[in-house]
Amino acid sequence: MESVVAAAHSGGLKPVFLCPLHEGISKLLSQWTGLQMAVRNEWGGRDSIKKSEQLSSDILSWFSQSKEVLYVEDLENLLYESLLLSFNTEIEDGSIEEVAEQLMIMHDEYLQGDHQFVNELCIGSLSRI
Numbered sequence: 001m002e003s004v005v006a007a008a009h010s011g012g013l014k015p016v017f018l019c020p021l022h023e024g025i026s027k028l029l030s031q032w033t034g035l036q037m038a039v040r041n042e043w044g045g046r047d048s049i050k051k052s053e054q055l056s057s058d059i060l061s062w063f064s065q066s067k068e069v070l071y072v073e074d075l076e077n078l079l080y081e082s083l084l085l086s087f088n089t090e091i092e093d094g095s096i097e098e099v100a101e102q103l104m105i106m107h108d109e110y111l112q113g114d115h116q117f118v119n120e121l122c123i124g125s126l127s128r129i
Contacts (some may be wrong), residue, residue, distance in 0.1 A: 003004070021110050024118035026056045028102060034095050038087040051086040058082065063107050070107070075100040 029035055035052060038044060039103060046053045057072045063070065079096045083089045 015099060017114070020108070020115055021083065021117055022056065022060045024106050024110070024115075025059050025103065027054075027118075028068060028099065028106065029059075030058055032095060034089070034091040034093065035087075038083065038089045043089050044087040048087065055079075055082050067080050070104070072097075072100050072104050 035055075039048045039052045045102075058077065058078065059075070062075065076096055076120045079100055080090075083091055083096070087125050109115070
């Protein structure tokens with residue numbers, strides 16, 4: 001667990017430690033009703049599923065490659081812009097903020113070696129967004 005924290009403080013997470021975090025990000029996005037509506041209805045075109053997967057990868061990159069302090073507002077902007085540009089969708093129900101907050105919590109806990117949030121997502125004990 002210390003190695004995850006050390007890796008994070010030395011300029012980003014190492015790839016070997018990213019799999020559970022990426023899985024958690026993907027699982028959280030799969031429970032986001034607004035995004036899943038956009039994917040199911042192909043608001044992003046025929047490659048909507050691929051765009052959703054790319055969003056998950058973009059979030060992981062944002063977390064793992066940033067050398068500066070991460071702010072929830074920046075993550076909200078990333079989500080908003082991705083939905084607008086990739087899916088031609090504006091979501092104004094507060095779920096972008098909620099998803100961003102949950103992603104930040106998951107990331108912060110993950111850096112501390114706590115995978116409880118990811119585990120709860122995977123067993124389905126967290127409600128849909």
